[in-house]
Amino acid sequence: MEDSRSKYEAVIGLEVHAQMLTNxxxxxxxxxxxxxxxxxxxxxxTLGHPGTLPVMNKKTxxxxxxxxxxxxxxxxxxxxFARKNYFYPxxxxxxxxxxxxxxxxxxxxxxxxxxGNSISRIGITRIHMEEDxxxxxxxxxxxxxxxxxxxxxxxxxxxxxEPDMRNSQEAxxxxxxxxxxxxxxxxxxxNMEEGSxxxxxxxxxxxxxxxxxxxxxxxxxxxxxxxxxxxxxxEIKRQIEVLESGxxxxxxxxxxxxxxxxxxxxRSKEAANDYRYFxxxxxxxxxxxxxxxxxxxxxxxxxxxxxxxxxxxxxGLSEYDALNLTDSKGIAHFYEEVIKDTxxxxxxxxxxxxxxxxYLNSKGIEIQDFPIxxxxxxxxxxxxxxxxxxxxxxxxxxxxxxxxxxxxEPLLLAEELNLIQDSNEDSILTFxxxxxxQHPEEVVRYKNGEKQLVGFFMGQLMKVSQGKADxxxxxxxxxxxxxK
Ligand code: ADP
Ligand code: MG
Numbered sequence: 476m477e478d479s480r481s482k483y484e485a486v487i488g489l490e491v492h493a494q495m496l497t498n499x500x501x502x503x504x505x506x507x508x509x510x511x512x513x514x515x516x517x518x519x520x521t522l523g524h525p526g527t528l529p530v531m532n533k534k535t536x537x538x539x540x541x542x543x544x545x546x547x548x549x550x551x552x553x554x555x556f557a558r559k560n561y562f563y564p565x566x567x568x569x570x571x572x573x574x575x576x577x578x579x580x581x582x583x584x585x586x587x588x589x590x591g592n593s594i595s596r597i598g599i600t601r602i603h604m605e606e607d608x609x610x611x612x613x614x615x616x617x618x619x620x621x622x623x624x625x626x627x628x629x630x631x632x633x634x635x636x637e638p639d640m641r642n643s644q645e646a647x648x649x650x651x652x653x654x655x656x657x658x659x660x661x662x663x664x665x666n667m668e669e670g671s672x673x674x675x676x677x678x679x680x681x682x683x684x685x686x687x688x689x690x691x692x693x694x695x696x697x698x699x700x701x702x703x704x705x706x707x708x709x710e711i712k713r714q715i716e717v718l719e720s721g722x723x724x725x726x727x728x729x730x731x732x733x734x735x736x737x738x739x740x741x742r743s744k745e746a747a748n749d750y751r752y753f754x755x756x757x758x759x760x761x762x763x764x765x766x767x768x769x770x771x772x773x774x775x776x777x778x779x780x781x782x783x784x785x786x787x788x789x790x791g792l793s794e795y796d797a798l799n800l801t802d803s804k805g806i807a808h809f810y811e812e813v814i815k816d817t818x819x820x821x822x823x824x825x826x827x828x829x830x831x832x833x834y835l836n837s838k839g840i841e842i843q844d845f846p847i848x849x850x851x852x853x854x855x856x857x858x859x860x861x862x863x864x865x866x867x868x869x870x871x872x873x874x875x876x877x878x879x880x881x882x883x884e885p886l887l888l889a890e891e892l893n894l895i896q897d898s899n900e901d902s903i904l905t906f907x908x909x910x911x912x913q914h915p916e917e918v919v920r921y922k923n924g925e926k927q928l929v930g931f932f933m934g935q936l937m938k939v940s941q942g943k944a945d946x947x948x949x950x951x952x953x954x955x956x957x958x959k
Contacts, residue, residue: 479715479719480712480715482682482683483680483681483682483683483711483715483718484641484680484681484682484683485640485641485642485643485678485679485680485707485711486638486640486641486678486679486680486681486688486689486691487638487639487640487641487642487643487645487646487676487677487678487707488600488635488636488637488638488639488640488676488677488691489634489635489636489640489646489649489650489674489675489676489677489703490633490634490635490636490674490675490677491633491634491635491650491653491672491673491674492607492631492632492633492634492672492673492674492675493542493631493632493633493634493653493657493662493663493665493671493672494607494629494630494631494663494664494670494671494672495507495534495535495538495629495630495631495632495662495663496661496662496663496664497532497534497535497538497630498534499532500516500521500532500606500628500629500630501529501531501532501535501572501604501605501606501628501629501630501631502520502529502530502531502532502572502606502628502758503518503520503521503529503530503628504518504520504530505517505518505520505521505628507629507630508625509669509671511625513621513623513624513625514622514623514624514625515625516625517624517625517627520628521567521568521624521627521628522567522568522624523567523568523569523570528757529572529755529757529758531758531759531761532630534630535604535630535632536579536604536761536763537771538630538632538660538662539579539580539602539603539604539632540579540580540763540767540768540771541660541662541771541775542580542602542632542634542656542657542660542662543579543580543583543602544768544771544772544775545656545660545775545778546580546583546584546585546599546602546634546656547583547584547585547599548580548581548582548583548599548602549580549581549582549583550579550580550763550768551577551578551579551580551581551763552762552763552764553577553760553761553762554574554577554578554579554760554761554762554763555574555577555754555755555758555760555761556572556573556574556604556754556755556758556761557572557573557574557575557576557752557753557754557755558570558571558572558573558752558753558754558755559571559572559573559575559605559750559752560750560751560752561748561750563608563611564609564611564620564622565608565609565610565611565622565623565624565627566608566609566627567609567624567627571605571606571608572605572606572755572758573603573604573605573606573633574603574604574605575603575752578601578602578603579602579603579604579761579763580599580601580602580603581600581601581602582598582599582600583598583599583602584596584597584598584599585597585599585649585652585653585656586780587645587648587649587652588648588798589644589645589648590644595639595640595645595648595649596639597636597637597639597640597645597649598636598637598639599634599635599636599637600635600636600637601633601634601635602632602633602634602635603632603633604630604631604632605630605631605632605633606627606628606629606630606631607626607627607628607629607630607631608626608627609622609623609624609625609626609627610622610623610624610625610626632662632663634653636649638677638679638688638691643703643704643705643707643708643711644704646676646703646704646707647700647701647703647704650674650700650703651700652779653672654667654672654700655779655801655802655803656778656779657672658803658804659776659778659779659804660775660776660778661776661804667697667698667699667700668698668699670698674697674700674703675693675694675695676693676694676697676703676706676707676710677691677692677693677694678691678692678693678694678707678710678711678714679691679692679714679724680711680714680715680718689714689724690724690725690726691726692710692714692724692726692727692728692729692738693727693728693729694706694707694710694728694729694730694731694738695728695729695730695731695741696730696731696732697731697733698733702731702733705731705733705736706731706738709731709736709737709738710729710738713738725743725744726743726744727740727741727742727743727744728740728741728742728743728747729741776804777807779801779802779804779807782797782800782801782807783797783798783801786800786801786820786824790814790820790821790824791820791821792820792821792824796821796824796828799824799828800824800827800828803842805841805842805843806827806832806842808842809827809831809842809845809849810823810824810827810849812848812849812850813826813827813849813850813852813853813856814853815849815850815853816849816850816853816854816857817853817856817857817860819856819860822856822859822860823852823853823856826852826855826856827852829870830870830874831845831847831852834878846878846881847877847878847881848881851877851881851884851885854884854885854886855869855873855874855877855885858873858885858886858889862896862898862945862947862948863886863889863895863896864889864894864895864896865894865896865942865943865945865946867942868889868892868894868942868943869889869894872892872894873885873888873889873892873894876888876892893943894942894943895943896943896944896945897940897943897944897945898945898947898948900948900952903936903940903944903945903948903949903952904952904956906936906939906940906944906949907936907949907952907953907956908956909939910932910935910936910939911956911957913935914931914932914935917931917932918957921957922957922958929950929953929954929957932953932957933946933949933950933953936949936953
């Protein structure tokens with residue numbers, strides 16, 4: 476099987492639905508929140524009662540433009556909405572208002588880092604605005620399916636890629652970037668478990684070198700990025716097996732089953748809906764003019780890729796550090812705050828990625844709830860850089876104390892805890908002499924050429940001085956004294 480697998484290559488295109496973090500729904504003033512009592516955020520507009528009219532939520536247009544700009548898309552000047560008709564219990568109107576032939580964004584791309592230094596450019600075919608359907612719940616009542624219409628009419632952006640991905644890892648990386656992006660832009664919370672970010676994966680395989688794509692299968696129902704990757708892996712294997720055993724693939728929609736890590740058929744292309752799209756008569760066409768686009772561009776926050784670039788090229792951080800710091804907007808923002816008060820970018824990165832993040836993880840909290848202000852972390856770094864306290868005591872003693880008393884100045888607290896280092900030669904000399912007295916044999920060995928013992932002596936010196944001898948001055952003095 477491994478052999479036959481290497482004859483094939485996979486082709487993958489993804490369709491992502493992102494629920495917008497707007498206050499109200501796409502075409503009505505119903506509240507848009509997750510987790511309300513079922514069927515409470517549902518007005519006659521959402522139900523499509525006769526005589527009601529939809530009204531476009533401006534915020535969705537703004538969000539779409541932001542996303543489109545950050546994905547290098549063209550923004551359509553003239554657009555209109557369309558009705559996509561189908562019958563389903565969780566679709567009270569009997570149609571979704573969506574964009575068919577005039578999506579707001581087209582022709583973009585995103586560069587996604589793959590393993591090592593390689594970058595894959597994934598084409599963005601289109602982004603269009605639409606509304607979500609309600610939710611059918613099959614697992615609460617034993618006999619009946621329950622319907623919650625709170626989600627009906629929630630604004631969505633659908634992001635469709637070109638069939639540019641060639642393996643499940645690329646799909647994983649792409650989704651990770653998209654989730655990061657919508658979170659940075661503050662337009663979607665990116666929560667795949669709650670379904671506010673959903674992904675359908677289109678997958679086909681072909682013999683390497685074949686001029687045409689193979690028959691594609693669409694897989695739905697993955698509730699994490701990892702599961703999207705798993706579903707793609709499974710599907711590639713299944714399709715190759717079918718072809719290798721002389722079978723034929725059909726264009727169909729399959730459902731991923733996370734428990735058994737398999738996919739099974741939902742519906743074939745022949746049974747697919749004919750949506751009978753036609754222009755939505757109740758909403759006016761939209762015109763987006765260039766000055767509006769420019770105004771939105773100006774308001775956009777720094778994107779993760781821009782920060783990554785700045786951290787690696789201007790601040791001299793490693794790609795690993797830059798990726799770690801830009802992984803979430805909150806952490807990146809905190810780092811930005813720290814480096815307002817120190818130019819020791821590397822040390823600031825270490826503190827944020829190390830002590831700060833470990834604390835957040837251990838408490839299970841987000842950076843927004845971190846007790847110490849960024850400027851005080853910068854103050855700690857300054858104390859270390861000036862040789863006032865050692866890195867070790869800053870991390871092991873001062874930091875935990877700051878957590879308890881975040882309003883105290885780090886210097887005052889360091890004094891109170893008796894952490895201020897001694898760089899006074901006389902007192903360091905006293906410590907050195909004590910160490911020499913305690914370890915006469917090692918002194919002889921050092922003099923006889925075992926210079927690596929300097930590490931041992933530094934350790935003893937720190938012990939004797941209770942960590943307060945400033946290592947920089949101590950190191951040089953120690954070497955001088957040992958030579959004597
Ligand atoms: P449909 O008309 O079935 O919705 P589209 O052409 O709109 O198909 O494409 C939907 C998604 O499927 C896009 O993300 C596209 O990149 C992807 N796609 C199209 N053809 C293939 C293929 N042969 N293999 C894998 N993905 C594909
Ligand atoms: Mg399509």
